[in-house]
Amino acid sequence: MNKDHQLSTDPYKGVRDFYPADQFIQSYIFEHMSRTCELFGYEEYNASVMEPTDLYLSKTSSEIINDQSYTFSDRGERSVTLRPEMTPTLARMIAGKSRDIPFPARWYSIPNCFRYERTQKGRLREFWQLNADLLGVSSIEADAEIIALAHAIMRSFGADERNFEIRVSDRRLLDAAYDAIGIDADARADVTRLLDKRDKMEDFDGKLAKVIGNNAQRLVDMLDSTTSTAYLEQLRSQLNAIGVGNMIVDTKIARGFDYYTGMVFEVFDTSGENRRSLFGGGRYDNLTQMFGGEAIPAVGFGMGDVTMRDYLETHNLMPSYVPTTELMLCVVDASAMSHATKLAHDLRLDDVSVAVNFSGKKIGDQIRQADKMKIAYIIAVGEQERNSGQYTIKNLATGHELTTSADKIADHLFSAMG
RNA sequence: GCGACCGUGGUGUAAAGGUUAACAUCGAAGCUUGUGGAGCUUUUGAUCUGGGUUCGAUUCCCAGCGGCCGCCCCA
Numbered sequence: 001m002n003k004d005h006q007l008s009t010d011p012y013k014g015v016r017d018f019y020p021a022d023q024f025i026q027s028y029i030f031e032h033m034s035r036t037c038e039l040f041g042y043e044e045y046n047a048s049v050m051e052p053t054d055l056y057l058s059k060t061s062s063e064i065i066n067d068q069s070y071t072f073s074d075r076g077e078r079s080v081t082l083r084p085e086m087t088p089t090l091a092r093m094i095a096g097k098s099r100d101i102p103f104p105a106r107w108y109s110i111p112n113c114f115r116y117e118r119t120q121k122g123r124l125r126e127f128w129q130l131n132a133d134l135l136g137v138s139s140i141e142a143d144a145e146i147i148a149l150a151h152a153i154m155r156s157f158g159a160d161e162r163n164f165e166i167r168v169s170d171r172r173l174l175d176a177a178y179d180a181i182g183i184d185a186d187a188r189a190d191v192t193r194l195l196d197k198r199d200k201m202e203d204f205d206g207k208l209a210k211v212i213g214n215n216a217q218r219l220v221d222m223l224d225s226t227t228s229t230a231y232l233e234q235l236r237s238q239l240n241a242i243g244v245g246n247m248i249v250d251t252k253i254a255r256g257f258d259y260y261t262g263m264v265f266e267v268f269d270t271s272g273e274n275r276r277s278l279f280g281g282g283r284y285d286n287l288t289q290m291f292g293g294e295a296i297p298a299v300g301f302g303m304g305d306v307t308m309r310d311y312l313e314t315h316n317l318m319p320s321y322v323p324t325t326e327l328m329l330c331v332v333d334a335s336a337m338s339h340a341t342k343l344a345h346d347l348r349l350d351d352v353s354v355a356v357n358f359s360g361k362k363i364g365d366q367i368r369q370a371d372k373m374k375i376a377y378i379i380a381v382g383e384q385e386r387n388s389g390q391y392t393i394k395n396l397a398t399g400h401e402l403t404t405s406a407d408k409i410a411d412h413l414f415s416a417m418g
Numbered sequence: 419g420c421g422a423c424c425g426u427g428g429u430g431u432a433a434a435g436g437u438u439a440a441c442a443u444c445g446a447a448g449c450u451u452g453u454g455g456a457g458c459u460u461u462u463g464a465u466c467u468g469g470g471u472u473c474g475a476u477u478c479c480c481a482g483c484g485g486c487c488g489c490c491c492c493a
Contacts, residue, residue, distance in 0.1 A: 009428095013484075056493070067419080068491070085493050118419085120487065256492065332452050367454040382452060396454070 014125025021321050026128075028319050029308055030110050032156045033130045037108040040149050042132055045107050047089045049114070053079040055088045058290050070114045082114040085302070086131040087287070094135055094298075095291035103136025103296070110305075122276075122307050133300030138285060140231065143263040144238040146281065146299045150267060151244045153303065158317045164278065167250035168265040170232060171282070174254065177222045181215050189258050191219070196254035226251050235263070253280075261285045263299065271314055278311055279303040321374055326413060327354040327393075328375045330366035332382025340381040343391075343406060350410035371396050377413060 011017045018026055034044065056065050065071070070082040083089055086109060094101065112128045119125060132149055134142045147166060154164055174195070178188055190211050198204050208216040228249040239247050255264045264282035268275055281301025288296045312318050327347070329340045340356050347354045355375075357366045363380055370378045379391050392403045393412055404412055 008484095010484080065493080068493085087493080115492080117491070118489095119485090120489095123492080259493090330453080362450085363452050364450080364454060369454090371454055378453085380452060384452075392453095394453075399454090401453095 012125075014119045016124065016126070020323070024321050025309065025312075025318065026305065029157075029305055029312075030128075033110060033153055033303070034108070036149065036153045036156050037130075037132055040106065040145065040152070042106040042108040042149075045090075045093065045109050046111065047083075047086075047093065047109075049082055049112065050080050051083050051089060051092075053081040055092060056081060056084065068115050068117045070116050083111065084115050085113055086111045086129065087133075087284075087300070087302070090131065090133060090300075091287045091298075092291065094296060095288040095293050098288070098293055098296060101136075104142065105135045106133075107135065108132040122304075122310055124306055128305040130303040130305075131300060132303075133298055135296055135298045135300075138262075138283075138297035140235055140238065142299050143283060144235055144242070146301060147235075147239060147247065147265055148242050148244050150265075150279075150281070150301055150303070151239075151246075154267070157308070157312060159311070159315065161246040163270055163315055164246065164311075165268050165270050166244070166247045166265055167253045167268060168232060168235065168247055168263065169249065169251050169253040170229060170263055171254075171260045172231075172262060173223070173226060173229065173251055177219055177226075180222065181212075181218055183212055183215065183219070187211050192254050192258070193256055195223075195252065196256045198252055223251055231263075255280060255282055259284045259287050265301070269311060269314070278307050323374050325353050325355050325373070325375050327352055327377045327379065328366070328370040328373075329354060329356045330363055330370065330378050330380045331357055331360075332363055332380055334360065336382045336386060339386045343379075343381060346406065347410060352410050352413055367394075367396070379409070 016022070037044075053065065053069075053071055056069070065081070069084050072080055074080050089111075090107065090109075094105070108131060110128055110130050112126055114126050115123075116125060117123070130153075132146065134146055147168070151166065155161075174188075174192060178191070183191060191208065194201070194204065194208055194211065201207070205216060205220070208220070212219065228251075232249045236247050236249070239245075253264055253266050255266065260282040262283035262285065264280070266280035267278045269278055279302060281299070283297070283299040285297040286295050287298065288294075329344055331337050331340045337356075337358075344354045344356050357369070359366060359369070361369075367378055376396060378394050378396060379385075380394075381391070385391050389405055390403050391406060391409060392401050393409060394401045402412060
């Protein structure tokens with residue numbers, strides 16, 4: 001080992017280590033996402049984190065792929081990109097087997113994605129993002145289901161409807177206004193991006209005027225005069241019928257991306273200080289066309305782990321750590337070690353998660369260690385137990401003890417002894 | 419890519435242009451050779467990196483790196 005250069009224990013810039021307590025939170029978030037998706041009939045899929053760079057070129061601006069992605073050449077001089085998002089991968093997979101997939105298809109995945117950019121609150125270089133998509137149908141019921149799914153996941157985390165709201169709009173509103181005013185195709189993407197940031201931007205009017213001149217005021221007036229549409233009201237009524245009561249129409253919601261074609265939505269944190277956007281999605285009916293086949297209508301959303309973790313912290317919804325290890329066998333002296341490992345083996349056959357303490361430390365230290373690891377139960381194993389066949393289960397939280405024979409230990413643990 | 423603030427043991431804090439960088443906590447050992455949470459004793463362990471100013475820099479200055487926050491961007 002080179003003495004001049006001490007290896008750092010820090011993770012790479014912008015990515016996280018997940019120590020057991022962190023991974024517990026991560027798993028908690030993933031499990032609620034997965035479980036809720038599956039309750040709605042969504043099937044899980046996955047893919048490699050590496051994609052050919054070409055996949056992102058047609059759909060994405062060159063600045064983004066050049067400056068904000070992890071792109072490198074492999075040994076065969078192919079250009080490879082670590083996926084910055086999942087949707088192109090999904091479109092690729094769907095288009096590749098479109099004849100074999102029964103539509104409508106309901107798919108979800110929780111991939112990690114990479115973006116090479118400056119880190120800040122809620123934004124890291126590696127994040128995980130639930131992607132849930134409903135493909136092959138363009139009906140309003142599909143739009144409603146996607147929003148209801150997003151709502152159900154928030155509820156599964158314990159979020160109250162008062163603590164978040166679902167702002168919904170429709171890209172067709174924008175397109176109609178663009179048509180009416182005669183904004184040319186080149187300017188539309190820029191105008192949409194401006195509109196998307198309208199509330200948080202300074203001098204919005206000035207910047208808009210720069211792009212479309214004196215049509216700016218007409219456009220703003222036209223959009224502001226539209227408070228809702230028949231479609232959005234129908235969507236609201238469908239959502240009400242399936243338990244979603246916090247949808248609001250907000251025609252200022254645009255979403256930054258060009259590929260949306262219909263309903264768009266964004267979920268906001270409504271807690272006092274930061275009423276920020278948590279995640280969102282919408283309908284994109286043309287995306288699979290880039291693979292040359294027919295267009296497959298689709299609607300979906302992406303929900304990031306970093307933002308959700310922040311939300312859970314803000315609203316005191318973080319779960320407390322519970323280790324999967326239920327029991328630690330504390331070995332009183334070295335001569336009892338083989339007896340303890342045999343007992344552990346038998347308990348595992350009875351489905352008990354059990355660890356044997358190999359430390360050789362004093363029994364008190366072993367108990368302290370089990371307590372620090374938040375393990376619920378310990379059994380001291382020594383000469384007494386070996387001779388008598390009787391074991392004392394101790395609950396570390398309450399201090400209660402219960403003595404029983406080896407074959408009854410599992411039953412007692414599962415019947416939630418105090 | 420731009421800007422603000424920050425960088426002292428594993429963690430949280432303190433101090434000072436000049437003797438041995440302090441406190442708490444955690445870790446290790448013991449008081450206590452079969453039962454944890456308290457107490458006491460002992461003990462390991464730190465000034466991000468490089469350059470400059472200076473007799474002397476961990477402290478001041480510059481750069482880099484890292485953190486955090488904002489902007490840009492957000493596929």
